[in-house]
Amino acid sequence: MNNTIIRFENVTKSYDDGTVVLKNINFELERGKFYTLLGPSGCGKTTILRIIAGFTDASTGDVFFNGKRMNDVPANERQVNTVFQDYALFPHLNVFENVAFGLRIKKVKETEINDRVQEALKFVNLAGYGNREISEMSGGQRQRVAIARAIVNDPEVILLDEPLSALDLKLRTEMQYELRELQQRLGKTFIFVTHDQEEALAMSDEIFVLSNGEIKQSGTPVDIYDEPINRFVADFIGESNIVDGLMIEDYKVRFAGKEFECVDGGMKPNEKIDVVIRPEDLEITTPENGKLIVTVDTQLFRGVHYELSTYDQDGNEWLVHSLKKADVGAEIGLDFDPEAIHVMRLNETEADFDKRLEAYGDEDYE
């Protein structure tokens, strides 16, 4: 059976005033997975959701749903339900009627409406709240009403537009777990939009990193975190040290004035590249044992680890996450494995990037 549920083919979106919001978006989404569209605000995430839901038309390109083109299917006939960023609950209806809205439109029998709404409310831990007015619900509860209103219709796909952004940190973390669990229980396709990279890493089966209306990279959270395709993605996903470098030959890279052994290859000899090393992959040691020699500039205690900001002789900043303390102003050595070095070519397309990774595979990575 074909497992693809939604497919975008060369979708673009531009407005009358000439602003191009989406440039050639292509992707395929499989049934039953948790997808995240991740990107800074204004990059076009909501626009993609609105095109899937049918509130906005794509300017060019095709949108397929279960293999059928659905560009011209109106929003009310699509097998998709949305949890809106501002929840968009109906203020003139109580919780029960909000959830029942879709079923009433479809003229479902009264007893069935009652059963299904109660079940949906139970699903989101709001059993017994049916008679409350929306104004009597807290932010977290409203968000769950919005989710119940979407799932009660039993859609194949649920779209969630930054549903957690209005919640405080504690509630947000709690809801991340709940949402992920809910998705696994329901087995539905979730398309989740966020600008919060931690949220995306924690929840998704697959992430699409967007910037300026383009998908920069897609993959599992681990792939994207470990092997960002370029400076933007590396910078956006997690904290990273990014420095200019030179690829001497396969498996040999030069940066910070020294040559290092690495596991990447497939570039031209002496090609200019970007080097990424995650702060947690750097280990503090004595200057004699260090591959890099740096001076500690500042040190912050972050609860689990210390966050050190250090500088090498060339003036490159190196962030270090260390369990050990260091002395501010002291000279220390930094040690790291060849696997910790991730090399990124400038302006490499995602297809080329994937091909190169496969060829110069990271057998020793997994």
Add this chain to the structure above:
Amino acid sequence: MKKLSAMSKMYLIFVFAVLYAPIFYLIFYSFNSGGSMNNFESFTLEHYAAVFEDSRLIIILLNTVLVALLSGLIATIIGTLGAIGIVSIKDKKMRNTLLSLNNVLIVSPDVVIGASFLILFTMIGVKLGFASVLVSHVAFSVPIVVLMVLPKLLEMNTSLIDAARDLGATKRDVLMRVILPYISPGIFAGFFMALTYSLDDFAVTFFVTGNGFSTLSVEIYSMARAGISLTINAISGLVFAVTVLIVIGYYFINKRSKSVATGGHR
């Protein structure tokens, strides 16, 4: 709110006294058994009885109420749909032009509206009477309804419409189940405003009425010209009482819809 100072309290009392004194003076003498407003002889209801015995007056009263209710209803429907139409216009310039045209109608003097309707009706050969009065009342009430409904529509989050569409609602469902319930306080307010405007309209009606059809304000005017009679006072007293009732009714409807909107019954 800060407590009002003694001076501002005095001022408020003075202003309201000046505004309401003539009305209460008039109503007070409607109970006078003496035939004039000069000296109060003794309490009587005979002027009120006279109003109710005068079948012509009763018919006029019914006419007035009928015109008010009908024109209010029609204007509410037209005005509400009009407001929805105006809001849905994407072109900003067009939208503002329409709004300005609407506001011009509200501020333009009744005399101008009345005269222009008179010219229109005679030009196209409509007989002056009930129909002409009704049409002109609808006409001056529509802009008022638009003005009352518009803020509610603008306040409504457009994502509510997206949400309804998302849940399978057709355009009709969206209108009936989301937009209309949401803006209903504005619709009620518009209806009551239209009602009161129609009830107390004199100038426009004066121009376009004819064929023995008359409304209360026009009738009172002609009675007052013919000479003082305390029957006028009695009618005015009745109209005032009805107005107060409408205001109270409006207050309660407004309060109820507000408590629904904010979930008042905790």
